[in-house]
């Protein structure tokens with residue numbers, strides 16, 4: 117059976133966390149960089165199954181989740197929801213490890229824990245361009261077969277259905293493959309966007325896709 121795109125559910129949590137880990141190093145695996153492999157997913161995937169104003173779709177190949185697109189309709193609401201419910205228990209759990217020499221943290225673990233301790237808010241320029249943001253990650257076995265384009269199409273359709281007119285995303289500036297993909301799909305830098313931030317309007321998407 118061909119893979120399908122379906123809404124993400126909480127039952128997908130461990131699959132999403134794993135895909136996040138396997139793509140978190142500028143698009144490639146970060147398994148070897150962590151002694152705490154749950155960290156990337158806890159920051160960049162699982163909030164989208166648990167917080168307000170979020171949505172998600174997965175690429176499901178015969179029961180195996182092999183990719184996802186996740187995002188927030190309203191990034192400020194998402195940030196507030198995370199401040200209230202997501203970061204506090206993670207800060208309490210992971211924060212003390214930064215000062216525990218027995219924790220044997222890697223440099224990447226430290227970077228991610230510091231992100232948990234002080235997750236950066238989206239800039240005013242990003243919010244001026246769009247309230248919504250998204251992430252997309254697909255396992256290597258399913259890359260470059262058109263699924264990324266289909267997942268983004270589903271994401272933008274979902275935004276349109278919810279009266280959201282544009283969306284932005286952030287990428288590691290070393291991830292030139294992702295930049296080429298987004299550029300091919302019509303995403304662009306916008307006014308005030310920092311390096312690695314691109315966006316598209318629903319209108320531009322529809323014009324570009326024709």
Ligand SMILES: CC(C)(COP(=O)(O)OP(=O)(O)OC[C@H]1O[C@@H](n2cnc3c(N)ncnc32)[C@H](O)[C@@H]1OP(=O)(O)O)[C@@H](O)C(=O)NCCC(=O)NCCS
Nearest residue numbers: 139143253254259260261262263264265287293296297300
């Ligand atoms: C980046 C990613 C989402 C792209 O998805 P994909 O399924 O591989 O891409 P698709 O096959 O749908 O490609 C869509 C279009 O982009 C183009 N494209 C994709 N990757 C490209 C690349 N590296 N260079 C140039 N063009 C590229 C394709 O040629 C295709 O063009 P077409 O539809 O006009 O023929 C996927 O490769 C991935 O998850 N990579 C690892 C994780 C990652 O980097 N995520 C993004 C983090 S910001």
